[in-house]
Amino acid sequence: MNWSLSLEPLLPTWLIAGAGILVIVVIVFGIWQRMRGAWLRAAAAVVLFAALLNPVALREDREPLPTVVAMVVDQSASQSLDDRDATTSAMREALEARLSGFDSIELRTVVAGQDGGGTVDGTLLFEPLATNLIDVPPERFGGVIVLSDGQVHDAPADADGLGGGAPVHVLISGRDNEVDRRLVIDAAPRFGIVGEPQTIRFRVVDDGDTPTGAAVRVTVSRDGNPLSSEVVTAGQAESLSVEITHGGPNILEFEAEPLDGELTNINNRAVATIEGIRENLRVLLVSGEPHSGERTWRNLLKSDASVDLVHFTILRPPEKQDGTPINQLSLIAFPTRELFSEKIEEFDLIIFDRYRHRGVLPILYFDNIARYVRDGGAVLIAAGPDYANEGSLYDTPLSPVLPVAPTGTITETPFHAEVTETGDKHPVTRGLEGASFDPPRWGRWFRVIDVGSPGGDTIMSGPDEKPLLVLNRVDEGRVALLLSDHAWLWARGFEGGGPHVDLLRRLAHWLMKEPDLEEEALRAVANNGELVVERQTMADETPPATVVTPSGALETLPLEVAAPGLWRAVLPGEEIGLYRVEQDGRRAFAHVGAANPKEFIDARSTTAILSPLAEETGGRVARMADSDGNLDVPRIVPISGGATLSGADWMGIRMTDASVLKGIVRVPLFGGYAGPAAFLALLVLLLLPGLTWFREGR
Numbered sequence: 093m094n095w096s097l098s099l100e101p102l103l104p105t106w107l108i109a110g111a112g113i114l115v116i117v118v119i120v121f122g123i124w125q126r127m128r129g130a131w132l133r134a135a136a137a138v139v140l141f142a143a144l145l146n147p148v149a150l151r152e153d154r155e156p157l158p159t160v161v162a163m164v165v166d167q168s169a170s171q172s173l174d175d176r177d178a179t180t181s182a183m184r185e186a187l188e189a190r191l192s193g194f195d196s197i198e199l200r201t202v203v204a205g206q207d208g209g210g211t212v213d214g215t216l217l218f219e220p221l222a223t224n225l226i227d228v229p230p231e232r233f234g235g236v237i238v239l240s241d242g243q244v245h246d247a248p249a250d251a252d253g254l255g256g257g258a259p260v261h262v263l264i265s266g267r268d269n270e271v272d273r274r275l276v277i278d279a280a281p282r283f284g285i286v287g288e289p290q291t292i293r294f295r296v297v298d299d300g301d302t303p304t305g306a307a308v309r310v311t312v313s314r315d316g317n318p319l320s321s322e323v324v325t326a327g328q329a330e331s332l333s334v335e336i337t338h339g340g341p342n343i344l345e346f347e348a349e350p351l352d353g354e355l356t357n358i359n360n361r362a363v364a365t366i367e368g369i370r371e372n373l374r375v376l377l378v379s380g381e382p383h384s385g386e387r388t389w390r391n392l393l394k395s396d397a398s399v400d401l402v403h404f405t406i407l408r409p410p411e412k413q414d415g416t417p418i419n420q421l422s423l424i425a426f427p428t429r430e431l432f433s434e435k436i437e438e439f440d441l442i443i444f445d446r447y448r449h450r451g452v453l454p455i456l457y458f459d460n461i462a463r464y465v466r467d468g469g470a471v472l473i474a475a476g477p478d479y480a481n482e483g484s485l486y487d488t489p490l491s492p493v494l495p496v497a498p499t500g501t502i503t504e505t506p507f508h509a510e511v512t513e514t515g516d517k518h519p520v521t522r523g524l525e526g527a528s529f530d531p532p533r534w535g536r537w538f539r540v541i542d543v544g545s546p547g548g549d550t551i552m553s554g555p556d557e558k559p560l561l562v563l564n565r566v567d568e569g570r571v572a573l574l575l576s577d578h579a580w581l582w583a584r585g586f587e588g589g590g591p592h593v594d595l596l597r598r599l600a601h602w603l604m605k606e607p608d609l610e611e612e613a614l615r616a617v618a619n620n621g622e623l624v625v626e627r628q629t630m631a632d633e634t635p636p637a638t639v640v641t642p643s644g645a646l647e648t649l650p651l652e653v654a655a656p657g658l659w660r661a662v663l664p665g666e667e668i669g670l671y672r673v674e675q676d677g678r679r680a681f682a683h684v685g686a687a688n689p690k691e692f693i694d695a696r697s698t699t700a701i702l703s704p705l706a707e708e709t710g711g712r713v714a715r716m717a718d719s720d721g722n723l724d725v726p727r728i729v730p731i732s733g734g735a736t737l738s739g740a741d742w743m744g745i746r747m748t749d750a751s752v753l754k755g756i757v758r759v760p761l762f763g764g765y766a767g768p769a770a771f772l773a774l775l776v777l778l779l780l781p782g783l784t785w786f787r788e789g790r
Contacts, residue, residue: 100146100760148760154751158198159234159730161745162225163187166240166265168205168215169668169691173241173355176265176697179723180239183263183716186725187237194730197234197745200224205240214245214690234745235259235737239716241266241697245690251709258746259711259737263726266697268719271300273351273360274693275310278329280344280364284336285371291333292364296326296348299696309349314342316672316681336368340607343681345670358642359692363670363683372400373440373604376431379405380447380478385580389445389474392596399600402431402439406452432457440604441470446577448478449488458488465493465569470603476577477502480541493571495548495564498541506536507555509576509590515551517630517657519609520563520598525591534590537578549611549630563602570603611657616673616682623671623684627651627659634659635675642669642684649673712738 165184171177184201191199204220217240225233235258238244242264254260277294284290296308306326312319314334324330336342348360375393379386382405393401432453436442442461449455465471471493473485480498491497508531515521526533540554548564554576562573582590602609613628614637627634639647651659665671665684668691673680699713706713717723727742737744 096150096152098148098150100148102146146760148758151757153754153757155754156196157232157748157750157752158196159745159748160198160200160225160228160232161191161234161237162200162202162221163191163237164202164204164217164221164239166205166215166217166238166244167203168241168243169358169689170215170241170243170356170695171205171265173695174266174270176241179265179716179721182723183239183265183725186723187239187728190725190728194728194745196730196747215240215243216246217244218246218248229750230258232748232750233258234747235261235711235743237743238262238702240264240702242699242701243691243694243697244701247701247705251705254705254709258709259744260702260706260709261711261726261738261743262699262702262706262713263716264697264699264714265716268715269301270355270696271298271302271351271353272355272695273298273302273308273326273348273357274695275346275348275360275362276693277346277362277364281366283369284342284366286336286339286368287371289333289335290366291331292344292346293329293331294346294362295329296324298326298351299694302326302351311347311349313345313347316343316345316670316679319344336366338607339368339370342366342368343670343683355695356692358669359695361669365683370398373398374400374438375402375441375443375600375604376439377401377403377443377445378447379403379445380450381406383446383476383577385474385577385583386445388580388583388592389443389596391583392593393600396597396600406447406450428453428457432460436460436464436469437467439469441472441600443472443474443600444485445474446476446478447473447485448481448483449485450483455488458485458490462490462493465571466567468568470570470572470605472572472574472600472603474574474577474579475541476539477541479575493566493569495562495571495573496543496546496559496575498543501542503540503542503555503558504538505555506538507540508532508534508536509560510553512550512553512557514549514630515561518549518551518563518611519628519657520602521551521561521595522655522657524594532590533588535581535585535587537576537581539576539578541575543573543575561599570605572599572603574599612678614673614675614678614680616671616680618665618671618682618684621665621684623663623665623673623682625649625651625661625663625673625680626654627675628657629659630657637661637673637675639663640672640674642667642671710735710737710744712743 163184165180167177171180188199188201191197202221202224204217205215217238221236236254238260240262242262248254251260274297275294276297277292279293281290296310298306304327308324308326310322310324312322312332312334314337319334320332322330322332334344342365344364344366346362346364350357350360377389377393386405390401390403393399461471471490473479473494479485480500480502484498485491486494486497510532511521511524511527521527537554540558540560543559546559546562548562548571550559550562552561554560560575562575564571579592579596582592598609607613611628611630615626615628617624623639625637625639627637634651636648636650639649641647647663649661649663651661654660668685668689670681670683673682703713712726714724714726729742729744730747731737731744732747734744737746
């Protein structure tokens, strides 16, 4: 309770000042003339002017504020090692019990250090602490108690911003003289060309009191499959050359054999993910004759940065004899032997665009093309009337790998190309813009080649549900047959055009075995700390997937329909590491969290990281338990103004004098209050003029 005095004049200040000056002059003149009662008049004037100034006594009612103490509890993954979490939990309960005995201390417990499902790399304690104390003024902050194993990755360099001199006390879980083995990847490329080797540099490090130069066996796996086994020397840098076998993520996992008595074998593993990049895909486009749609294929393939295009158009077939001398023709001879015999294996895709067999390509080379397909190559036939008439490619040795035979008739009528029920599930045609409407919102075509019963998957149909686009697999290779030469109408914008770019590009890349366009595939990807599993299938149902976590635990994961032919499920990534997903003989891999998490770079408990901060603020650093595992709970000592904030067995809390104003009571000394002070002032105010009158009367 604090008292203060305030003046609240009853008249304007200038008026009181002017009257005061006149009174002072009169009183001084009376005293100078030694007039009788001058001093008594002076006292009466002083009391009168004091009443006009209206002095008011102010009383403040304040409530003391408690001192805020923050207890930061580390719940990171490394705290689960060697019963550190149990020791930390016991210390937390003991300190909470002791701090609860102080009414003037407000305890705030900050639970931090969780990895956030793989989205946070390392142990962050001081960032959550600052967030929790954002509403606490520095003068109310009494100190920080950190319960951790000491492996903290956001420790401040100094005490600035931690509460203006409040102590930081650190209690460390774990034991002295811990040993641990870890595998470190020093250098690994992020990208690599498919089919080419890449070098990864790594080393095995034994931390703690361990023999130097120990021989350690390191096992290397690629996408979960064993790749090699190497014996290396602990502490020495090693290198391994691996071949990039496929496009997309190539996950290489290195694992060192365990060390006796080590804290954990989690950091015995390290992962390097190399994104496989395919060299430019080589495509051979053979146009049988100039026509309106020829440039559609050429422009599409030339605009694809991942495609190297070789394009030939047959302008002068052998049967054309017009007498023009050869030396006067500006034409390039068709290098049939080089393309279809010597270098055919160098192409990823061969496209025959309205090609008719007219002797340009010797019949023997069609055998080479069929064999090329069976060995893993791809052929696309963009058919026109050529496929139904004499000279059809179906009348060559290529026919055994073609999915459908022409009937010899052609249907010429306006129609909308439609995606079939099978096409709704296939990645090539699923989700084409405009396909979901009836009729589809794209321009019409006017010709389709009639064929018999298709042997592959019909993913688009024409009038009367006639096959329009047929896909098929032949041994290791793939074949596609587009039974209309009017796709160019979409490219020209006829009747609004259509999704020709998406359709034809997807078709070409499916033939060239783009992983994202496989109709039967199992995929796994890490996304914001979660494992997302997708199953692409043409089947109507799919069984649950089996997930093998980094610790080896098995989980059954039911899949739900996300789109026609696409099933999906999401699993929280509670563990950091490589997840393996299996279903129907297929396997997929994904690494959740940081490839080499900071949390386990060095899993040993330590006082070295937080000791400088504690020493700067006058705090205490100690182990939570002694060598026998007995909990050592320090005393809590409130400190007001002292310089020492910690001792051998105690931790000091800097107490605050802060308070909050609850209210103010006004006490006018000359009126408005019935207290003794007011009566005394009123008595003086009446008594002095009365005495003056009495004195003058005599």
